[in-house]
Amino acid sequence: MPATAATEDLLRRLAPQVLGALVRRYGHFDAAEDAVQEALLAAARQWDADGDPAGGAGEVSEAGGAGGAGGSGGRPQNPLGWLIRVASRRLTDILRAEEARRRREERVAASAPRDELLAPPPGESRAPSKDDTLTLLFLCCHPVLGHEARTALTLRAVGGLTTAEIARAYLVPEATMAQRVSRAKRRIKEAGARFVPPGERERAERLGDVLHVLYLIFNEGYTATAGSSLQRHELAGEAIRLTRALRALLPANGEVTGLLALMLLTDARRAARSRPDGSLVPLDEQDRTLWDRGAVTEGLALVTEALSHKPVGSYQLQAAIAAVHDEAASAQDTDWPQILALYGLLERVAPGPVVTLNHAVAAAMVHGPRVGLSMLAALEDEPAMERHHRLGAVRAHLLERAGDREAARAAYSAAAELTLSLPERRYLLARAARLG
Template sequence: MTVPAAVEDLLRTLAPQVLGTLVRRHGAFDACEDAVQEALLAAAVQWPQDGVPENPRGWLLTVATRRLTDQWRSERARRDREAAVFTRERRDETAQTPAPDDDARPADRDDTLTLLFLCCHPALSPSSQVALTLRAVGGLTTVQIARAFLVPEATMAQRVSRAKQKIKASGARFAPPPPDERDERLRAVLHVLYLVFNEGYTASSGPDLQRADLTAEAIRLARALHRLLPDDGEVSGLLALMLLTDARRAARSGDDGLLIPLTEQDRTLWNRDEIDEGTALITDALTWSPPGPYQLQAAIAAVHAEAARPEDTDWRQILALYRLLSRLAPNPMVTLNEAVAVAMVDGPSAGLDLLRPLAADDRMSGHHRLAAVRAHLLELAGDAGAAREAYRRAARTTTSLPERRYLESRAARLTR
């Protein structure tokens, strides 16, 4: 079944609004989320044939409410206890009586942010947060999420189900987090969107280098978050980072699917609209917000985007930004990128020196990116033999077929 893009976009936009209304009325996030998914599937079948209804949000809300009512009736039929019957009859009555303010003033009640906070509850693992966010807020089906992350549908269904059960067991309410938890929960939301985007931009495994469906969904959700929190510098920074990074997508691989590194890309293929929007976002944010990790990464991406040719890149400015980032949010991946910048400013030997401590870091010692960066710097230093072996080691450890082919081609080039 092929769903027109306009219908799919509308359904994804409406999904959190409808789910928020149901959860606000009835609680029971897990049951409401299942009901909304069924309503989205029904719309995906009917709307392309019959046309989009005059009030699509009301249509989805009505269908989801009916599904919820049917579910509660089924549960009541399986239980004979009088108290349970009474409770569910009361729920049925509520489910069949729409709250007038929700339908009369839908623009006044946007639940996207509250849903994001709920889906990124600290009781959940990062992978569960990602799955639940894509399903509940993104409106993706379990099949679509499983396909995006290259796992069996049953595996993803179990992950989503466990996530909903954990939220239920935690006693979380459908409400914004208390003030003392808000910043931490917002960081989790931003991290989840960052993970979704990165998985789409460079797929961690499988035959494809990129998954445009995931990057597009991450950008859509980041835009929604930015509309809700326009005065948060890190929200602006994350959206800017996504746009500036996604702008290179068309130039990242050739007709043969082989990865093309940044320094060899045809920059005329970069998306100027995304670059202009992302640059404006991060330039504005840095004038009024203290710099955070996403803003600094966006600033680095903007410096790359400013260079018409690789040799025009202001590596000293990039190095200064990476050094600030490493102090603000130190982690091995930042060090890895900083080493490349150091090599471009102070020479490959200085970059290799910065890499050496990472070999003892359990998070990076077996990671293919460490071997790949080391290979690149060894190649720049003129040590072809050591570079070839490092490229081969990186190729053996990556689970991405396009990256493996690229790394093998680099190694093969050094044997000539």
């Protein structure tokens, strides 16, 4: 039977920790990920088999099948430990089978009992280190990989996104993304990368990619690119957790602090973003009493701290923009001139089509919709925006504000055809229908 939503959320949260534990103990990133995926599949089949989603059952039998399939069902009392044991056993089987390329592991497997194979190295705790996922994050951003490969691999291994979800985020076919992820894992293995916390210089070299990946994971959680749900809370929560851990490692880095502030200030609006039926509520229509004031307060304090560090980077500026929105008691009270000025700075610091798109919205709020529409013209030939629904949605909104109802209706309908998110599609079609 399929796993419950609660079990799927739990598995997604635990997967990076399991992968980190295996890579730390045994190495072999690519084989370890395969073993983890088999353990997750086994858990999805077994843990809800007895209809006990509360997790009160004892340990599940791991005797059956590759990766520990079998058993009477029920979620174990220690899900993380269960997954690590099952994945470790499956990895041991994989390593034994790869005699030509895994001579060292084959000798260990031939000479040691299975229980010893699962034991950590001398002096190492059996429980996975709390830093495992962070170490895995930096490993996936190894300099031997290109920028896109680093991001794709991290989204897959640390963020828990499927290959299809990553492909949609990058607007490429799923098969292309699958090849990209496979090549990335192979290159890390060929480079002899070790699963150890990076030194100060390595952290500095990889930090930009790490921050970008965390940003993408959060965005996928805050607004899912596909499916029936507008938001994927577990992804947004995992991105915030990882960014907190990164800030604990680098407390004086303004961009790390800025990214955490941006996430908190954005996620604070979560409860107001959708109605009980799951339909989307745009920012200017949200009930701001539903916003998480604790997250807003923390985020505002972090923005102040982040902006004290120079030079100011893109995440610090985006956090400052989010702060202006969150400080406004109502949509009408929003300080759009300040937001416009911040977007002007952001476009100089980190230019890109999405920044230009948001800059156009801010300009329209200050100078009128026609000004915003003229700025959108610069994006018409951008390959990254050609099939992106947001460009059409913003154009439709500005056309509606400019009084061109017919053109706005057509633009809303065209944008709806481009999104794979059902809540966004319904919202766009509703806006089109409202215009006649």
